[in-house]
Amino acid sequence: MCASLILIPFISVLILNLPIKGMKRLAFGLAALLFLLQMVAVLIPDAAFWKINHSFCAGIFNFELGADILSKVVLFCIGMVSLVTLFSALTFVKDSDEKFNFINILLIAVCGMNAVAMAKDIFSLYVFLEVVAVSSFILIAFNRDMPGLEGAFKYIVLSGVATVLMIAGIALLVLIAGSTNFSLIHYMLIAQNKSLIVSLAIGLFIVALFIKSGLMPFHGWLPDVYTSAPAPASVLLAGIITKVAGVYALIRIVVSMLGFSASIQSILLFVGAVSVILGALAALTQSDFKRMLSYSSISQVGYIILGLGSGSVLGIAGAAFHIFNHASFKSLLFINSAAVESRLGSRDIDKMGGLAKQMPLTSLTSVIGSLSCAGIPPLAGFWSKLMIIIALWLVGFKGYAVIAVLGSILTLAYFLTLQRKVFFGKPSDEFKDIKEAGFSLMFPAIALAVLIVAAGLLAPWLLKGFILGFVPIIGG
Amino acid sequence: MFLDILILILLVSAALWTVMCRSLLRSAIGLALTSAILTLMIFKMNAPLAAVFELSVCAGLIPVLFISVISLTQAMTKQEVIEHMKSRLARFWGLPLVIIILGLVLGLLSIKFKAKLPLSEVETDPRLVMWHLRQLDLLGQIIILFTGVFGVVVLFKERKKSG
Numbered sequence: 067m068c069a070s071l072i073l074i075p076f077i078s079v080l081i082l083n084l085p086i087k088g089m090k091r092l093a094f095g096l097a098a099l100l101f102l103l104q105m106v107a108v109l110i111p112d113a114a115f116w117k118i119n120h121s122f123c124a125g126i127f128n129f130e131l132g133a134d135i136l137s138k139v140v141l142f143c144i145g146m147v148s149l150v151t152l153f154s155a156l157t158f159v160k161d162s163d164e165k166f167n168f169i170n171i172l173l174i175a176v177c178g179m180n181a182v183a184m185a186k187d188i189f190s191l192y193v194f195l196e197v198v199a200v201s202s203f204i205l206i207a208f209n210r211d212m213p214g215l216e217g218a219f220k221y222i223v224l225s226g227v228a229t230v231l232m233i234a235g236i237a238l239l240v241l242i243a244g245s246t247n248f249s250l251i252h253y254m255l256i257a258q259n260k261s262l263i264v265s266l267a268i269g270l271f272i273v274a275l276f277i278k279s280g281l282m283p284f285h286g287w288l289p290d291v292y293t294s295a296p297a298p299a300s301v302l303l304a305g306i307i308t309k310v311a312g313v314y315a316l317i318r319i320v321v322s323m324l325g326f327s328a329s330i331q332s333i334l335l336f337v338g339a340v341s342v343i344l345g346a347l348a349a350l351t352q353s354d355f356k357r358m359l360s361y362s363s364i365s366q367v368g369y370i371i372l373g374l375g376s377g378s379v380l381g382i383a384g385a386a387f388h389i390f391n392h393a394s395f396k397s398l399l400f401i402n403s404a405a406v407e408s409r410l411g412s413r414d415i416d417k418m419g420g421l422a423k424q425m426p427l428t429s430l431t432s433v434i435g436s437l438s439c440a441g442i443p444p445l446a447g448f449w450s451k452l453m454i455i456i457a458l459w460l461v462g463f464k465g466y467a468v469i470a471v472l473g474s475i476l477t478l479a480y481f482l483t484l485q486r487k488v489f490f491g492k493p494s495d496e497f498k499d500i501k502e503a504g505f506s507l508m509f510p511a512i513a514l515a516v517l518i519v520a521a522g523l524l525a526p527w528l529l530k531g532f533i534l535g536f537v538p539i540i541g542g
Numbered sequence: 543m544f545l546d547i548l549i550l551i552l553l554v555s556a557a558l559w560t561v562m563c564r565s566l567l568r569s570a571i572g573l574a575l576t577s578a579i580l581t582l583m584i585f586k587m588n589a590p591l592a593a594v595f596e597l598s599v600c601a602g603l604i605p606v607l608f609i610s611v612i613s614l615t616q617a618m619t620k621q622e623v624i625e626h627m628k629s630r631l632a633r634f635w636g637l638p639l640v641i642i643i644l645g646l647v648l649g650l651l652s653i654k655f656k657a658k659l660p661l662s663e664v665e666t667d668p669r670l671v672m673w674h675l676r677q678l679d680l681l682g683q684i685i686i687l688f689t690g691v692f693g694v695v696v697l698f699k700e701r702k703k704s705g
Binding site for chain 1: 674676677678679681682683685686688689690692693696697
C-alpha cells in the first residue's frame with residue numbers, strides 16, 4: 067500500500083484547500099495524525115497496511131513502488147522530523163493563515179519525500195526529487211526576509227546545477243539500458259562495465275547527488291541555506307530533506323543500480339572522509355549556533371557516506387542507522403537552537419552563557435543531542451558510528467576507520483565548546499531574565515531526547531535483526 | 543553531417559549570447575532562440591513530439607513568463623548597467639574560450655563510446671506512455687505544478703500585504 071503514503075498527503079492538501087468553513091482549523095491535527103500514522107506503520111513491518119493491495123484504485127493507478135528496510139528507516143524519519151517541524155512551526159509561524167500555508171507545503175514535501183523513499187525507477191526518483199526541491203524553496207523563503215530569499219535563491223541555483231547533471235546522467239543511462247528501472251539498468255551496467263559513456267553517466271549522477279547531499283567540496287549552499295531559513299524549515303531541511311534528496315538517493319542509486327566497484331568505493335570514501343574532517347573543523351570555528359550545526363551536518367553526512375563506501379552489509383546498515391540518528395539528534399539540536407533564538411533573539415554563541423539555569427530543559431536535551439552526535443555510549447549515535455567504523459576496519463579500509471574516530475573527537479570538541487559558551491559558561495547579564503521556551507518547542511525536544519536515549523539503550527537487542535534486514539538488499 | 547554541425551554551432555552561439563547578454567530582456571529572447579534551434583535538432587533526430595513540446599513550452603511559454611516577470615521589475619540606471627556589465631564580463635569572459643578549447647580537445651581525441659546501445663524501439667503512443675506506463679511521473683509533475691502555483695500564491699499574497 068505504498069501508494070497511500072504519496073496519495074494521502076497530497077489528497078489531504080487538496081481537501082484542506084476546499085472552500086469549506088473550518089478546514090484551516092483541521093490542518094494541524096490532520097497533518098500530525100498523518101505523520102504519526104506513518105511512523106506507526108513503519109514500526110509494525112508486518113502490519114496489514116503494507117500488504118493491502120490498493121484494489122479500490124487498482125484500475126486507475128499503476129505505481130511502481132517498493133519499501134524495503136532502507137526505505138522504511140527513511141519513511142520513519144520523514145514522519146518523525148515532519149511531526150517535530152509541525153510543532154516548532156506553532157512557535158515561529160504566528161499568523162493562522164501563514165500556519166495553514168506552512169502545513170500545506172510541509173504535507174507536499176512529505177508526499178515528495180515518501181515517493182523518493184519508495185521509488186524503484188530512476189526517472190520517478192528524479193521527478194519527486196523536484197517535488198521536494200520546489201517545496202523546499204518555498205519553505206526557505208517563507209518569511210520573505212532578505213536572508214531567506216537569498217538562501218532560497220542559492221538553493222535554487224545549486225539545485226538547478228544538480229538537476230542538469232542528473233537529467234544528463236539519466237539520459238545517458240536510458241541510452242545505454244533502454245529502461246529507467248533500477249534493476250534493469252543494474253544488469254545493463256554489469257554487461258557494459260568498461261564503457262566510457264557508462265562512467266560518464268555514473269559520474270554525472272554521483273556529482274549531482276553529492277551537491278544535493280551538501281558534501282564537501284560541494285557544500286557551498288548548505289550553511290547559508292540552513293542558517294537563513296526560518297527555524298521550522300531549518301529543522302526539516304537539516305533533519306530530513308537533505309538526507310532524503312541527497313544521501314538516501316545516493317545510497318539507493320549505489321545499492322540498487324550502480325553496485326559497488328573499486329572506483330565508486332574510492333570516490334565515496336574520499337568524499338566522506340573529507341566531509342567528516344573538514345566539516346568538523348569548520349564547525350569548530352563558527353560563532354553562529356545554526357551555522358555550527360550546519361557544518362556539523364556536513365560532517366555527520368560524511369559518516370553516512372563512509373558507511374556506504376565500505377560496501378558491506380554492516381556498513382550500509384550503519385549508514386541507515388546513522389540517517390535515523392542524524393534525523394533525531396540534528397532535529398533536536400535545531401529545535402534547541404530555535405528555542406534559544408526564540409528567547410534571546412540572537413544566535414551568536416559568543417554573546418551567550420549560563421543559559422542552563424534559565425533554560426534547563428533546553429540545556430539537558432541539547433546535551434543529549436550533542437553527546438549522541440559525538441558518538442558517546444550508550445546513546446544511539448554511538449552504535450551507528452561504531453557499526454560504520456567496524457565495517458570500514460573489517461573490509462580493510464583501516465585508514466578511513468581511523469579518520470572516522472578522529473572526526474568523532476573533533477565532533478565532541480565543537481559540541482563541548484558550544485555547550486560551554488551557550489549553557490554552562492559565565493552567565494550573561496543581558497539575558498538573565500529570560501525563561502524556558504514554550505511547550506511547542508519543549509515537547510518535541512523532550513520526545514526526541516527520550517527517543518535518542520531509548521534507541522541507544524535498546525540497540526544491543528535490536529541491532530542483529532536490523533543488520534540482517536539489509537542482507538537481501540546488498541545481497542551478501 | 544554539415545547541417546548537424548551548423549545547428550550545433552548556432553545552438554552554442556545562441557546559448558552564449560543568452561548568458562553574456564547585458565539586458566535581461568534580450569537574454570529571455572536569446573533563451574527562446576536557443577530553444578528554437580534545439581527544436582530543429584530534436585526534429586532532425588526523429589523525435590517530432592519532443593520537438594513540438596520544446597518549441598511550445600521552452601521556446602514559447604517559458605520566455606513569455608520570463609518577459610512578464612522582467613516587465614514587473616525596475617529597470618537599472620545607465621550607470622548601474624555599466625557597473626553590472628563590468629562584473630558580468632569579468633565573470634564570463636573565459637566562457638567562449640573554454641567552450642572552443644573543449645570542442646577542439648574533444649574533436650582531436652575522437653572519443654568513441656564503446657557501449658552497445660539497445661535497438662531503438664518503435665515509438666510508443668505518448669498517450670499510452672503518459673496515462674499507463676508513467677502514471678507515477680505524471681502524478682509527480684501534477685504535484686510540482688500545484689506546488690509551484692501554491693508557492694507563488696503564498697509568497698506573492700504576503701508580499702502584497704506587507705507592501
